[in-house]
Amino acid sequence: MLIIKNSKVDDVKNSEITSEAEYLNRRKFLGKSAVFAASTLVGGSLVLKEQVLNAQTLSTQSARVPAWLGSKVAGSRTELSAGLADATPRNDAEQLTPEEYATAYNNFYEFGTDKEDPARLAGKLTTDPWSVKISGEVAKPGEYTLEDILKPHDFEERIYRLRCVEAWSMVIPWVGFSLEKLLKRFGPTGNAKYVQFITLVRPNEMPGQNSLFSTIKWPYREALRLDEAYHPLAMLAVGMYGKPLPGQNGAPLRLIVPWKYGFKSIKSIVEIRFTEKQPKTSWQSIAAGEYGFYANVNPYVDHPRWSQATERRLPGSLFSSNRMDTRMFNGYGEQVASLYSGMDLKRYY
Amino acid sequence: MIKGLYQFKPSKIIEVSKIGLFLVCLLPLGLLGRDVWLEFQQPGSALGTDPAVQVVHILGNWAIRFLLITLCCASLSRRVRVVRLVRYRRMLGLFAFAYALLHFTAYYLLLAEAQWALVSADFVKRPYITMGMSALFLLIPLSITSTAGWQRRLRKKWKKLHRLVYAIGILAVVHVAWLAKSSYLDASLYAFCLLILLSERIIMKDKGRAKRPGFARMSEK
Numbered sequence: 001m002l003i004i005k006n007s008k009v010d011d012v013k014n015s016e017i018t019s020e021a022e023y024l025n026r027r028k029f030l031g032k033s034a035v036f037a038a039s040t041l042v043g044g045s046l047v048l049k050e051q052v053l054n055a056q057t058l059s060t061q062s063a064r065v066p067a068w069l070g071s072k073v074a075g076s077r078t079e080l081s082a083g084l085a086d087a088t089p090r091n092d093a094e095q096l097t098p099e100e101y102a103t104a105y106n107n108f109y110e111f112g113t114d115k116e117d118p119a120r121l122a123g124k125l126t127t128d129p130w131s132v133k134i135s136g137e138v139a140k141p142g143e144y145t146l147e148d149i150l151k152p153h154d155f156e157e158r159i160y161r162l163r164c165v166e167a168w169s170m171v172i173p174w175v176g177f178s179l180e181k182l183l184k185r186f187g188p189t190g191n192a193k194y195v196q197f198i199t200l201v202r203p204n205e206m207p208g209q210n211s212l213f214s215t216i217k218w219p220y221r222e223a224l225r226l227d228e229a230y231h232p233l234a235m236l237a238v239g240m241y242g243k244p245l246p247g248q249n250g251a252p253l254r255l256i257v258p259w260k261y262g263f264k265s266i267k268s269i270v271e272i273r274f275t276e277k278q279p280k281t282s283w284q285s286i287a288a289g290e291y292g293f294y295a296n297v298n299p300y301v302d303h304p305r306w307s308q309a310t311e312r313r314l315p316g317s318l319f320s321s322n323r324m325d326t327r328m329f330n331g332y333g334e335q336v337a338s339l340y341s342g343m344d345l346k347r348y349y
Numbered sequence: 350m351i352k353g354l355y356q357f358k359p360s361k362i363i364e365v366s367k368i369g370l371f372l373v374c375l376l377p378l379g380l381l382g383r384d385v386w387l388e389f390q391q392p393g394s395a396l397g398t399d400p401a402v403q404v405v406h407i408l409g410n411w412a413i414r415f416l417l418i419t420l421c422c423a424s425l426s427r428r429v430r431v432v433r434l435v436r437y438r439r440m441l442g443l444f445a446f447a448y449a450l451l452h453f454t455a456y457y458l459l460l461a462e463a464q465w466a467l468v469s470a471d472f473v474k475r476p477y478i479t480m481g482m483s484a485l486f487l488l489i490p491l492s493i494t495s496t497a498g499w500q501r502r503l504r505k506k507w508k509k510l511h512r513l514v515y516a517i518g519i520l521a522v523v524h525v526a527w528l529a530k531s532s533y534l535d536a537s538l539y540a541f542c543l544l545i546l547l548s549e550r551i552i553m554k555d556k557g558r559a560k561r562p563g564f565a566r567m568s569e570k
Contacts, residue, residue, distance in 0.1 A: 305475055315399070316399045318404070
């Protein structure tokens with residue numbers, strides 16, 4: 001099976017990986033710069049920010065996870081299960097996004113709203129011990145440790161396009177397993193029609209959750225229709241680029257739904273709840289007119305503030321805008337379109 | 350300190366300080382230029398994963414900052430008479446315009462791929478872009494008439510015309526606020542500054558009516 005070999009993984013120099021001490025220092029520095037930015041609107045806050053960027057010390061380091069998980073991720077199969085092969089992007093225009101970009105440019109508002117905030121601040125996140133609560137319309141509810149959750153599953157590497165609702169995209173090799181297989185282990189009852197996912201709330205480690213200016217009501221919530229969740233393309237990821245997930249990318253456990261906008265692929269999951277009624281998602285609660293429940297990638301339905309017809313593949317450069325046409329269902333229409341047959345996708349955006 | 354300075358010819362001090370200020374105002378552009386240069390040397394080294402957006406944002410931020418500094422200048426000079434801050438106002442205002450123009454140019458070249466069709470589609474469809482471009486558009490007559498000649502020619506109308514700067518400030522802040530997805534930190538800071546400056550302006554206007562001569566002085570160039 002064809003998998004794009006990612007040379008960049010091996011190219012990350014040791015010098016690019018931030019030591020613990022540097023990390024702590026930077027956080028102190030950032031604390032100061034936040035005060036500074038607040039006190040001097042027109043002052044040098046931007047200069048400070050630039051310095052942080054220039055330092056190129058954003059961490060690609062994995063979150064601290066138990067040793068067994070690290071080796072299991074490293075030993076994941078790179079051969080895809082049947083049916084996934086066709087979904088793997090593999091033409092020349094779809095090179096993997098280099099790891100240092102995919103781990104440095106994140107929307108994870110729990111850590112802050114700047115794209116670099118998560119990479120700077122997520123090193124603090126405690127991911128071991130970790131447990132996931134299974135609740136709602138399910139035969140075997142309870143609090144499961146990460147080991148309980150992961151043990152029965154073989155990991156595989158899947159290369160997926162990631163299309164953000166902000167009209168940029170990346171191509172990322174995830175390591176994980178089928179969502180369907182996990183969900184079915186807990187025995188969803190006949191009433192279960194939807195599955196909701198909830199992110200960790202821990203303001204002392206996730207500074208964005210303290211922000212007075214954020215409109216998100218924590219915890220961050222996402223949900224899928226159960227048949228969407230059972231689709232073979234939907235996966236839970238524990239790693240990327242052959243390593244356990246870094247905190248900024250949603251360690252230790254996150255959802256990946258490649259045919260939907262990135263915000264559906266919720267990070268750092270602590271609860272999975274089966275429901276009969278459609279749960280409200282975080283972005284729906286903030287702006288229902290801009291973000292629907294389905295949030296399927298759809299070039300024909302514009303977000304009110306930006307066009308979804310095209311996307312810019314990151315990393316960008318100052319020479320070319322890397323703009324390309326956005327495809328229906330992010331290019332996974334062949335696999336997933338049948339989930340939505342007969343639905344008016346302009347209405348159910 | 351200030352008394353000491355006044356032993357020199359005041360015009361000389363202003364001239365020298367204006368050159369200094371001019372260089373300071375160029376500093377953000379210089380820093381950005383350095384980053385762009387580094388980016389050309391080694392992509393990803395200075396401007397992150399999405400350098401195009403980064404450049405556009407940095408220029409836009411400085412445009413609105415200079416706009417607010419310009420407004421501060423007028424307000425402060427009404428309060429602190431010793432330093433004639435109002436003498437630096439024109440330069441600061443022109444820098445606001447320059448940064449706004451660069452902000453638009455960067456957007457046009459790097460994000461809109463130098464296609465006017467994309468720009469006009471954005472202008473019509475995206476309210477935050479409508480706001481931003483209107484602000485830039487309104488800055489044009491103010492910049493053209495910023496010279497002493499135009500000030501003389503337009504007389505009282507000049508002041509009226511230049512009150513547009515408050516409308517531009519509001520447009521610019523709305524532009525930032527509507528761009529925000531979930532965090533209103535930047536927008537709140539800018540709006541807070543603008544609110545203070547606007548209310549100061551309104552309060553002074555009332556006082557100015559009562560005390561005409563003092564009010565007139567601030568309009569000296």
